Amino acid sequence: MRIPRRTLISGLCATALSLFVGCKKKQPDGSAAGNASGGSEVVIGHYASMTGSTAHFGQDTDRGIRLAFDEANAKGGVLGKKLRVVTLDTRGDSAEAASAVTRLIDVEKVTAVLGEVASSLSLAGGRVAQRRKIPMISPTSTNPKVTEVGDYIFRVCFIDPFQGKVMATFARQNLKFSKVAILKDVKNDYSIGLADAFQKSFTALGGKIVVEQSYSQGDTDFSAQVTAIRGTGAEAIFVPGYYSEVGSIARTADRLGLKVPLLGGDGWDSPDLFKIGGDAINGSYFSDHFAPDLATEQAKQFVAKFTAKYGVAPSGLGALGYEAAEVLVDAIRRAGKDEPSAIRDAIAQTKDFEGVTGKITMDPERNPQKSAVVLKIEGGKAKFETSIAP
């Protein structure tokens, strides 16, 4: 189809003009203050990878969030208003994450944002939320940089250095290992952060890192790395990656006769790990935010409710999604009004909040202080092994 040139140019001008005017009207001081709705509902945005290679992360988190809001609504909502959640898909792409948050704020007029799971995506989305002064709570982004974006960005999970420290302490003190190999994903900030923290803590505790190997996300062949580790006498391999690659690494190690446990972080938390890793992943350990078989009353109730609603047990991601939503609801209640800046202040003052994964108190850096659990994989299931406090 041919469009006459003049029509095209004038059309483009009109579009550009309307965009300009639109922006001008909405945010005279750069903030989206108009988002404190006077209506009968409070709109909360959630941006997550609902499709793509980390689809499991987004879907499980979204289930947890919706469960929390449904419960709050059943009890009459907050401030006499109903809560409504709008979920936008990021497809695991950071450019998509930034535009999703922009759309949530401009089009959906949300009062607060929840998301993302992956740290690199939370960084992209968080920058938008901070600029527009809309509070954001990331359920599971563990990279320290996420909350450093600004004073509107919070999280309800522990941070990477702590997770690396937990596994180092566990390997050295509980498992009594002295020689461990590291196999990290050099394309992933999360993986590098965990590996660094693990190395520091493990050597400080008197252990030795015998070899450090690496791979890149998307690799499928790990035999060279496993072969190199095999000759070093390592008692375990620390693999702080995501579940698909970890599953393959476990199989490769098994095939090449390297029978040592793998250790990892919360990036392992997906049923796909057992599907890909099979028997080879049995006997390995990873740190996580939450263990479904952990025996606190709060956790048991949550698992029962989640399972009743969705027919599957929640992973740590579902639990943290639920917890992030609960912290937000609690903050809106304490703020007494649904204005973004008032909600921000209320979130910052969260103290001893009883969540499903533990007590939450926000520190001045907007990170909660809480303990981690270590899970052991046995027979295709992750079981609670121990809990390690900060």
Add this chain to the structure above:
Amino acid sequence: MTQFFQQIINGLSLGSIYALIALGYTMVYGILKLINFAHGEVFMVGAYTGLYAAGALGIDAYEASGRAFPLYLALAVLVAAMAAAALLGVLIEFLAYRPVRTAPRLTPLITAIGVSLFLQNAGMLVFSPNPQRYPAILREVRFELFGVIVTNIKLTIFGVALALMFGLHLLVQKTWTGRAMRALSFNIDAAKLMGIDTNRVIRSTFAIGSALAAAGGILFGLDQITINPLMGVLTGLKAFVAAVLGGIGSIPGAVVGGLLIGLAEQLTAGYLSPAYRDAITFVILIAILLLKPEGLLGVVRVEKV
């Protein structure tokens, strides 16, 4: 030393897969002077066909009960994947390359890149972008020789690859179709004048090359544990470099090139850094183009003016 031999074993099995794929590049280039960039995607589709064929033949029940998948069913999976890929190869040739066969050389090349991108994205749509575990078509048996671990899978990869390459050699050297292929590769117009049905020969070339890629796809799945719709991109490029290294257009060259690339990659990853495993392939490509552009086993053909 054990570690060195282990890396060699790993490298040879990876290299055999590259060699199988490289054959497809080299055969098509030999005849049409076309670099078939969609070949890596045919390899991917072959691997997925194997995965679904194994599912249809009830591999889940075998895996759940711990029984080995019968050998005749494994062969059926291989044949199904090779047939599906052959069909896809012929279809690509018919729909995408035949209409532009007489166009300037750049046109089919761009078309090939287009087909490749189309198949990658179609693969993500149909098979889902998530990596999938490859079913255990072959039960793994492991044995140790002086500390070096050899599995029957690695041996099978090597064996199947060698058998298929030998079969191809016989086909090209001893059969009528093979002779016609060689005639086309020498001079396509003269071959046509001699009464050879060039379309038919080109069709068989694509079918055979694609079937070999599918076999490579299944072996790759067995060896690498998971497959995903973008598996053909880098693997295809490396196989292409293998074909150039051996001398593009030369069948023994593709085999030698594939094995060398596999070894180079594995040794680099094991002794230098896994970060350079992909880079080394392309360093080799640049070096060979500078030093011996016709490849290790290629022959320089004098252009007749």
